Amino acid sequence: MRSYNRQADQMRPISFTRNYLMHPEGSVLVCYGNTKVIVTASVEMGVPRWLKGQGKGWVTAEYGMMPRATGTRTQREAAKGKQSGRTQEIQRLIGRSLRAMIDLEKLGEITIVVDCDVIQADGGTRTASISGAAVALIDALEWLQRNKKLSQDPLIGLVAAVSVGMKDGKALLDLDYAEDSSCDTDLNVVMSQAGGFIEIQGTAEQKPFTRAESETMLSYAEKGIEQIIKAQQAALGW
Amino acid sequence: MRSYNRQADQMRPISFTRNYLMHPEGSVLVCYGNTKVIVTASVEMGVPRWLKGQGKGWVTAEYGMMPRATGTRTQREAAKGKQSGRTQEIQRLIGRSLRAMIDLEKLGEITIVVDCDVIQADGGTRTASISGAAVALIDALEWLQRNKKLSQDPLIGLVAAVSVGMKDGKALLDLDYAEDSSCDTDLNVVMSQAGGFIEIQGTAEQKPFTRAESETMLSYAEKGIEQIIKAQQAALGW
Amino acid sequence: MRSYNRQADQMRPISFTRNYLMHPEGSVLVCYGNTKVIVTASVEMGVPRWLKGQGKGWVTAEYGMMPRATGTRTQREAAKGKQSGRTQEIQRLIGRSLRAMIDLEKLGEITIVVDCDVIQADGGTRTASISGAAVALIDALEWLQRNKKLSQDPLIGLVAAVSVGMKDGKALLDLDYAEDSSCDTDLNVVMSQAGGFIEIQGTAEQKPFTRAESETMLSYAEKGIEQIIKAQQAALGW
């Protein structure tokens, strides 16, 4: 039996709480079941040095996990003095995914920094982060528009992400922690609102997967992402 | 006029939400007005190497601020690769304060690690952290007792903390960010449930303060802390 | 026209030079066209602390790029004092891929550390590293066997890797640097000798890709990997 009594191709309950914090231009609490991530989008006028003078903007992401987001305490990366390979891999993934939402030329010399801080982890923290960040990013764009910082609309469209896995020969959508730890294959998929693939990252944890399994997993992902995008749109009042 | 329409010797609204997260042995969301801190208490059987074999326990604290807890984004310490002097000063203060709650001999060879993560900052993050951590620590002790890990009760009593300031010759209790930035003196006070002083840290930001001002500020602090301890007790159902 | 006058579904010339260095238990110079990587496999008796006492072995990988492997000089990571996110992402990918070659239980408490050092980069350094490392790992296993360190054969089979991309609506196998920099989608695929997928990492660099494009890319990858595995086998004299 899966958590929340769900079928193999069903998502956990998902929610997006906008304006979760008072300071950021965009802030969202995103929940995929028990996985909870605070996402903020911060506007900074100007761009990093390597991009200066090209008239283009930049979107970047950072990811962190509170030490006790997990079942046993994880050492604080600020105390260790460096971010783990996993953290860097995830924040690179989030950044690339969000840049697919924005026409950087139209954004102009503005940077949007997205921070995803996991306060409770139960599987799918990177996919929840991406979907939540998409909403926070929209709010930051609206802030820019309200404050007359944009001359054109740089938005291409939403993105959303979900994980799929193979366990005992069966595909499962939106893995929770227990499923993620025991599955044979773990596939993270990021898609655009228009239905195109942005990122596919599949890893055979136990044994190689087949072409057919890959097909099934992608179909499940498409189904899940369609539903997530509806929830994002509802939260945004679109 | 002060925020929340309050008098010079009044606290902001304070709240303690216990069991805020699913994984930790103790977890509390503490609010002092708009200042919001997630505090967790994690039990680790065993003690740090330097304490091994002495039959004593240890309580330590770490402190962090989410990058967008503040009005403008603060660089993530994990990305910078080190904790600021301010962070280290605060976590040392929190740790010392919490150790005053516990008879470490009676705790036995157990470590409790408290994490204070500020998700929204509006002045008083260190004092809110201490007061919230006291509650989370109690929950962790109860977890230890429920799980038969303690042979004696190591609790001495609660601690709580509040800031007081001098502004234009007038004392103010529980400074918010605007007051904190503009006051002449900033005094953080940590007290025990029994009314003793654990820590006093007073800093003249603009001009030196007098013995009499110090007296007034300490009286305000006593008043505030009495009220905080009542709120802690209410949250704990004592 | 592609480099080496090749068709869209053709590999660059590939080669594996075994015993490239005198000290390591396994060492291979792998070339994919102008991309050249020195791969070594080092045997260390014993396992990392977190794995001790479980009777299992470990395979891990590190990746580096000589400063002038690239068209303009890249700062030395040892001088910067940390490995980039890209480096960590790649070495995690190589490590996972190689662990799919080995039954760690049968390896016993032995660690094999694979080092991939790129001396000349022209696209596909991570895929060349994986394919070369597979050969070096076999040599290290043979060294272990010759030296009577193994009680059973831990080898599951070879793995190999290749990149595929979409450019102007057309799939291209084994991208060189010029193609990699200008393509719309970049997909890295790792497969087992038996034809199963170990890793799929696809990224839409410019615009999202479709399900059909994903299918074509995977087919090209299968074709390329079949050829690489033949070259590995030839090098190994299998």
Add this chain to the structure above:
Amino acid sequence: MRSYNRQADQMRPISFTRNYLMHPEGSVLVCYGNTKVIVTASVEMGVPRWLKGQGKGWVTAEYGMMPRATGTRTQREAAKGKQSGRTQEIQRLIGRSLRAMIDLEKLGEITIVVDCDVIQADGGTRTASISGAAVALIDALEWLQRNKKLSQDPLIGLVAAVSVGMKDGKALLDLDYAEDSSCDTDLNVVMSQAGGFIEIQGTAEQKPFTRAESETMLSYAEKGIEQIIKAQQAALGW
């Protein structure tokens, strides 16, 4: 019996040796009994980037301890690669204290960096550092005046610092190491020449202290600081 045969409210012998080194604009060897600190004040024309263009100056402090200033060797912070929380806390305290001596607007865009290096530690290294630094800072101001770098006199007045403790219910002024290690409360006090409080940092090491004890300790501190300021003035020939 206290060291140097002194009463509870007596200081250890204190001394300030000016022009201790040949290179710095101000340099002082300060001794509080066996505690010996070399303090230098270095003038740097210009201010840190964050202060540029505001016409204001800056005073900052760094603190270090020679590895064998202590009874057993302490690891060199330069070798560990980071400054401890204690070090950072102390140098922040020294910096704040010294900035209370100077009208930064009148200083103009000049930075004075104070370095306090403990060559022998026997309790009170931070308070000795502050009192010594006050003298070195005056010498640096005089150097600036002699070299016509100042258009106005930025000096507000001297500061001095001392520790007080509670031990077995009795207050003790100017704790040496043995007293500091065994006392119940440790209070560091920084005051201005005019008798105002700059910093009060009280910590209950063993058990909470009372309002009355705090009063006694502050009175002792006032007495000690009066004497230190006289010694500073004598050293300066005021």
Add this chain to the structure above:
Amino acid sequence: MRSYNRQADQMRPISFTRNYLMHPEGSVLVCYGNTKVIVTASVEMGVPRWLKGQGKGWVTAEYGMMPRATGTRTQREAAKGKQSGRTQEIQRLIGRSLRAMIDLEKLGEITIVVDCDVIQADGGTRTASISGAAVALIDALEWLQRNKKLSQDPLIGLVAAVSVGMKDGKALLDLDYAEDSSCDTDLNVVMSQAGGFIEIQGTAEQKPFTRAESETMLSYAEKGIEQIIKAQQAALGW
């Protein structure tokens, strides 16, 4: 018997392979027997900040060892997060030696960064690096000339380096690893093409050496360096 059947005052076979890599302005594979170092010289227009505006150029060097250049695996410095004292000592030595080849005033505001990466170590890696770097540097100068970046010829002449040791009272030229590990004294000598000494670094590993031994070692070094310079010249077609 020495390796390669050589006399006490004979070098191992040495070789310089120019244009070893496709990207760098100068690149050489240098071998002293089994010691193999890839040396590259990278041209960067402009100079480090501290040298700006003086019309002078700069030559600097970095040194690294691939983890399995050695008999047992050495930890990767990029993974450790810092370069060892040995590495820094060597790269400082290489840099100083190469700057003796060039009139920096005539070079103009151009930087040449030399990277020496040891792929196989068997004694003499620093001396082989210097001799190989001298050739790569010449190639970089020629690249500058071909590309009309130089207004004058900044070359002073070649430099070359060799080690000499004392073992059981006997001098030995060009120590391999086995000799280096067991000798009493190790002397590294860098000389100019014109026969002057650039660097002499002698260390008594086991017992002090005498004036007379120093004389013999220097004579051996002169002999070896003469031969190395001939090989450099042959490789350069001079």
Add this chain to the structure above:
Amino acid sequence: MRSYNRQADQMRPISFTRNYLMHPEGSVLVCYGNTKVIVTASVEMGVPRWLKGQGKGWVTAEYGMMPRATGTRTQREAAKGKQSGRTQEIQRLIGRSLRAMIDLEKLGEITIVVDCDVIQADGGTRTASISGAAVALIDALEWLQRNKKLSQDPLIGLVAAVSVGMKDGKALLDLDYAEDSSCDTDLNVVMSQAGGFIEIQGTAEQKPFTRAESETMLSYAEKGIEQIIKAQQAALGW
């Protein structure tokens, strides 16, 4: 005219003040003219992990410079987070030199850590450090003997060090900062009490030096070191 009115082959006034600090087993203030270094020798029972169980001792050295030992302030290495290449090179040199004084087998499993902290720099800080450390090391050995920690006498003899330079074709003994900055060649020499060479490190700063110049410099060094050893012996009361 040289400082202190001295001839080309004369030393600056040198002095060794023993028992300079209260805590260390050996402590010396060494002065070579205006160059002043505090040297301490700390005894630690036991040896580093890599030496355990071999019955041998260890002697190691660390070197630091107070920020304002120099004419302009040098950034504190503890604040930068790493020791410079120069610092590491010097502490490696000091360590090797001191190990030539001691039969490590006879020392047994004891470590002596020598710290050299330059409080005032005027040329020759590394050579003064070595000569001063030799005296502090003797005092630490005597402490070990008084405390019955040694079963045999591990002392081989004193070492001492001095710099020599070539300036305008003339050799100069014991360079001060002004000479060191302007000379053509800088040679540091470490010798044993018995007259053997421990270390020779010569660097042509401006132009190569000849065999004959090397001879003259070594003769000057021998003369200087003879005198330093006499001063060490006098300080030790030998």
